[in-house]
Amino acid sequence: VRLLQDKKDLKGKKILITAGPTREAIDPVRYITNHSSGKMGYAIAERALDRGAEVLLISGPTNLKAPVGVNKIDVNTTNEMYEAVLKSFEWADVVIKSAAVADYRPAMVAENKIKKDDNDFSIKLVRNPDILKELGKRKKDNKILVGFAAETQNLFHNAKNKIQNKNLDFIVANDLTKEGAGFKSDTNIVTIIDKNGQTKHYEKMPKIDLAEIILDKVKSLLIEE
Numbered sequence: 408v409r410l411l412q413d414k415k416d417l418k419g420k421k422i423l424i425t426a427g428p429t430r431e432a433i434d435p436v437r438y439i440t441n442h443s444s445g446k447m448g449y450a451i452a453e454r455a456l457d458r459g460a461e462v463l464l465i466s467g468p469t470n471l472k473a474p475v476g477v478n479k480i481d482v483n484t485t486n487e488m489y490e491a492v493l494k495s496f497e498w499a500d501v502v503i504k505s506a507a508v509a510d511y512r513p514a515m516v517a518e519n520k521i522k523k524d525d526n527d528f529s530i531k532l533v534r535n536p537d538i539l540k541e542l543g544k545r546k547k548d549n550k551i552l553v554g555f556a557a558e559t560q561n562l563f564h565n566a567k568n569k570i571q572n573k574n575l576d577f578i579v580a581n582d583l584t585k586e587g588a589g590f591k592s593d594t595n596i597v598t599i600i601d602k603n604g605q606t607k608h609y610e611k612m613p614k615i616d617l618a619e620i621i622l623d624k625v626k627s628l629l630i631e632e
């Protein structure tokens with residue numbers, strides 16, 4: 408049960424959150440995507456709003472409803488998300504990139520439905536832009552950048568590399584091999600690692616509670632400035 412008198416400790420802060428998967432068309436009826444439900448990002452949006460922040464949620468296709476009071480922009484592809492996020496980057500004090508972004512897209516989108524024949528079939532994929540890496544390049548000292556990492560192996564090593572490569576303040580690393588972690592679930596099991604190497608592991612908990620912890624960490628960094 409949540410307290411009715413929420414603290415408004417993020418009042419005046421502008422928080423941009425991305426959530427959900429992205430979707431890359433192959434032809435008019437088919438696409439490439441991933442298992443992201445969007446639950447983590449929507450939970451962060453809900454808590455940030457309750458704590459007084461102005462919230463912009465840039466979301467790939469999900470079955471979720473954004474809380475009333477959250478500004479929402481719907482996108483499909485990684486390129487669309489890239490455009491939308493860059494447009495609002497200046498505005499934001501904090502960016503939390505929980506979206507599971509498609510790293511590749513089909514080199515061409517077929518205009519008509521692709522018909523099968525007796526041969527095997529392959530699709531050439533080309534790289535999508537790395538949205539968070541681009542934000543990291545443009546980041547100035549006073550902005551806070553939070554990434555997520557979905558890993559099935561070498562969690563610490565990979566997550567630490569992502570902090571460096573993308574110039575993040577901290578990363579929320581999901582161990583996808585654990586039951587109760589990751590995409591579809593209402594719970595998550597994560598390790599939060601910050602740019603100074605400070606590492607904290609959290610046991611399985613509801614995504615809404617993890618959202619609170621992530622925002623507490625953001626809040627502590629805002630105070631440090």
Ligand code: CTP
Binds near residue numbers: 508536538540554555
């Ligand atoms: N991300 C992004 N744009 C991409 C790919 C990822 O902004 N094209 C962001 C995600 O939203 C997430 C973070 O980068 O916050 C890490 O995503 P992840 O898929 O774990 O890492 P990648 O850098 O894509 O590396 P890989 O998939 O090879 O592990």
Ligand code: CA
Binds near residue numbers: 508510
């Ligand atoms: Ca990726």
